[in-house]
Amino acid sequence: EEIEVLYEIDSTNEFLKRNYKSFHDGAIVVAIKQTAGKGRMGRSWYSPEGGLWYSVLFKPKIHINLHVYTKIFSIAIVEVLRKLKIKAYIKWPNDIYYNGKKLCGILSEAVSVNDRVVAIIVGIGLNVNNDIPEELKNVAVSIKDILRKKVKITYLLDSINKHAWNILVNYRNETENITKLWKKYLVPREGDVLKVKVDDEIVEGKVLKISDDILYVDVGGKVIGVQSIHQLVE
Numbered sequence: 001e002e003i004e005v006l007y008e009i010d011s012t013n014e015f016l017k018r019n020y021k022s023f024h025d026g027a028i029v030v031a032i033k034q035t036a037g038k039g040r041m042g043r044s045w046y047s048p049e050g051g052l053w054y055s056v057l058f059k060p061k062i063h064i065n066l067h068v069y070t071k072i073f074s075i076a077i078v079e080v081l082r083k084l085k086i087k088a089y090i091k092w093p094n095d096i097y098y099n100g101k102k103l104c105g106i107l108s109e110a111v112s113v114n115d116r117v118v119a120i121i122v123g124i125g126l127n128v129n130n131d132i133p134e135e136l137k138n139v140a141v142s143i144k145d146i147l148r149k150k151v152k153i154t155y156l157l158d159s160i161n162k163h164a165w166n167i168l169v170n171y172r173n174e175t176e177n178i179t180k181l182w183k184k185y186l187v188p189r190e191g192d193v194l195k196v197k198v199d200d201e202i203v204e205g206k207v208l209k210i211s212d213d214i215l216y217v218d219v220g221g222k223v224i225g226v227q228s229i230h231q232l233v234e
């Protein structure tokens with residue numbers, strides 16, 4: 001197992017994008033803190049000391065959809081957290097939540113050369129022992145706040161990776177089963193009634209079907225494809 005620990009870096013995802021050639025399949029890069037942590041959709045990810053900020057590199061020999069990697073890590077994280085008695089769940093499409101607040105985000109990226117995927121980078125940001133800034137306390141939470149004690153970051157890193165690796169080798173060719181497991185922990189569920197934003201208006205709808213990147217919602221008999229999490233209203 002190849003683990004590189006960096007004290008400070010812009011972003012572990014960016015670091016691996018620049019340096020993937022020097023690392024093996026399965027290599028892990030952890031940062032104590034990131035100075036330019038990245039979230040999805042161009043957002044920034046606040047990464048002070050105390051959190052678990054890392055990326056895993058895959059150099060796939062066969063093509064596996066990026067969503068599959070994200071799902072595997074989402075499942076692994078939820079199951080490791082549940083072992084710690086934290087009832088975490090996956091908030092569609094790929095955040096880990098606890099009690100309506102974000103605990104962890106995942107950013108998976110592919111590096112292609114001449115249309116061929118040469119590297120997959122799965123970036124994980126888990127709030128562990130870090131303080132959540134005042135302005136984010138309504139939307140984010142850390143493990144320390146849930147359990148009221150600090151948890152060893154190395155324990156989490158190790159358990160998540162071992163578990164993800166097991167899921168990956170057991171299900172490699174059965175992505176439907178990964179999706180099934182993912183849906184077990186997913187919120188919303190098919191059939192749930194929720195609020196979505198359509199043309200700046202908030203309306204109620206029923207979830208008909210959930211795919212990796214689209215939520216099909218029935219709004220008064222009309223089916224709407226919800227693409228971004230911003231369209232989901234709490």
Ligand code: BTN
Pocket residue numbers: 010011012013014034036037038039040041043045047052053054055095104105106107123124125126
């Ligand atoms: C999100 O929810 O928007 C995804 C957040 C992903 C954050 C992690 S922290 C380690 C890795 N490096 C980054 O710059 N981002 C990911």
